[in-house]
Amino acid sequence: MVRDFKFGDWNHKVLGNTWRVNDDGTWYLPERTLGWGILGWCSSYLKNEDGEQWRFTPEQARFILWWYAVDCRGKFAYRTGVLQRLKGFGKDPVAAALALVEMLGPVRFSHWGPNGEAVGKQQRSPWVTVNAVSQSQTRNTSNVLKWMASPKLIKEFDLVIGVEQAVALGGRAHIIFSASSYRAVEGNRPTFSILNETQHWVEGNHGILMFETLEGNLTKSPNGTARMLSITNAYMPGEDSVAERQRFAYNEQEELKRMFPDMPIYGGEIYYDSLEADPKTPTDPETIIEVAKHIRGDSVWLDPESIVGSFMNRSIAVSRNRRMFYNQVVAKEDALFEEAEWDECRIRDKDKQDLAPNTEIVLGFDGGKTDDATALIAKRVSDGAIFPVMIWERPPKEIEPDWIINREEVDAYVHFAFRTFKVLAFYADVALWESYIDSWTKIYRDRLVVKASAKSPIGWDMRGGMKALTKENESVMDKVFAGTFLHNGNRVLRKHALNARRRENRFGTTFGKESRESPLKVDAYAAMILAELAYRDLSESGQLKRRTGHVYAY
Structure with a gap:
């Protein structure tokens, strides 16, 4: 679902439910979700970089509630998802937290609780993959794991974090860090896959083959329980990146839903969550500061004045800054058309x-x-x-x-x-x-x-x-x-x-x-x-x- 939300003088684009509100102004949240138990588990077992108790931002927490939404049978509402946000949002910590919770947390439906809430359980044999097209991207996530995993988590689950993988439960649970090699993931049956920085996944660096291999592995999972989440910045139109392909697939899905509202979507819906600046937003310093405060969402550590500095640096194309800091899908300045x-x-x-x-x-x-x-x-x-x-x-x-x-x-x-x-x-x-x-x-x-x-x-x-x-x-x-x-x-x-x-x-x-x-x-x-x-x-x-x-x- 795509909506335009008015912030200040601009109508920004909102995809997904993270920023959706009810008529009375309260947050629109899923009726049934494993997300509440997952948020509690993360607070108990994860810590921030200062060694304190981990807390998702409210925006990140709402995303997790929707990503782990289930239907009346306890089946996941979404099999694939995309989280698209501006540069500096905190994608690596989110990816690391989700990798750990998918490895050891209550991420599969168990039963309904006394108040009708969905109760989760641990995955039986978790095989989590964190995938990227460069070693540095996967290393960023593995480095976060090292300070995010609390002593309690390490001791209770016998967790060992290495450079290329993390292992727990005596070798029964794995997180695999995979970069640039579609052959390395071919044939495996991951229970959960994180695709990092998919705006850079293109044919030239094997990103398309990586995606197609992971997608193929997803369909092999028993009972359709395996899932895949992409985390990305705004992509550059025309590069045919995985991020662009997924946005295209999402748009196709929404068009079909509009034309045939009662038609079931076999294989599960794509959940796409993005907060993007109004396409008409100018790039003068005063506007950048105002708009950046909205597009950063709850990532309050992002300094709007620093974003102004990037826009004012004329050695950087304005279209790139729009993609990075306005989270806009825009073409290069000499493109014939915008998407x-x-x-x-x-x-x-x-x-x-x-x-x-x-x-x-x-x-x-x-x-x-x-x-x-x-x-x-x-x-x-x-x-x-x-x-x-x-x-x-x-x-x-x-x-x-x-x-x-x-x-x-x-x-x-x-x-x-x-x-x-x-x-x-x-x-x-x-x-x-x-x-x-x-x-x-x-x-x-x-x-x-x-x-x-x-x-x-x-x-x-x-x-x-x-x-x-x-x-x-x-x-x-x-x-x-x-x-x-x-x-x-x-x-x-x-x-x-x-x-x-x-x-x-x-x-x-x-x-x-x-x-x-x-x-x-x-x-x-x-x-x-x-x-x-x-x-x-x-x-x-x-x-x-x-x-x-x-x-x-x-």
Whole structure:
């Protein structure tokens, strides 16, 4: 659930229930939860860095109550969760506390107490993993464990904390610290996994493989009791990090709940908890101080004046400071789109979210060979909505080091599109695919209403069409900003659109990759622009009016 909460002059975004209140102003808390017993256990067995009794902040405590919420059968309400907060929130102590309580505390449902409260018990054979993509991240958590574990805890449970693992109960209970190695966690069946700093988990550092392995291990757990919690800062859109993928999955979940409120969510809901500054929040010193006091929540040790200092340091990109200290999901300054702008253009009418057979469409194609992606994108003529037919991306090099695009498969998808839909125009970039474009032209030229160029009904040379590409890119940008662009929400196209960077030329604003060697691809966006060009030419040709009597406005 996403809500806007008004703090001062700003409408900040709140996801989850940690900051939700009832109509009478009291905190909105779960009806049934193991969290009360867990909070008590932590107060009894954990200590802070000064050696005093451990206390969660009220904000952290409410999060724990919701994370350990159970239903009327005692089953967890959430199997996976995300805690997204600003830098300095105290994520490592929270992760350490949850690791210890999952190892030794009352984290599994036992029975209902005399007042109907949920009572927990210890996990029988706990196998807890603390996962990150760098050794320093896991070491931060293991270092916290050393001062957090009280002498009482160490003695009573025979706890031994090492660099790579902690062991208790005579070897029956484990916490494993795992960094960068998806192979190290493959095959294990953790009872609980903490994923630390998932905004840094990307394909290049094996973060995606780590996540997929942990997710696979989660599904193997008996009775669905294993769970996984990610702790993250705001991610950078377009990097396709685990944090971005989980936010996308959460948004998909909420959209389905909106469209089909009575439909059960198999596998359990994602619990997403975040407190984010209003997207319109400026970055002048007075505003930063005011807003930081709200976005820090109960982390009162964070000094708003120090945050001002970071914003005033112009060697640090403002977008990075917004992610770190406003907890905003914002793109780099030269990105074409913000995440919210692109997502706002998703088709909301559920009757129009699918591309039906025999629908009139135009196609755009951009093909690669080894490193670049290949994409075939359709645009529905009736309303201009975008639907990727297929997007091919290179798999991780560890899996297929010698991968090249399967051209026969791409060819098959082109023929599938022509068999399934009424294709009125098809613009395909000629680079690397000339022979296939010649073949498609021989078969389908008589079905196409407009030609891609004077030389070819399908072939379109992106290297020589800079003016047209620039103007079409600007047109798409204007529509996205106005909220009149339509797409079906495809995750890979979304990633490529958010990866696209502004590039200026003598004709205006075009797009490009972040850098020549960047792993962040934009090829699906390029194919979409070609589909847009085909749609424009079709609309301006007058052919549609002559064929149907209806004027299609571009």
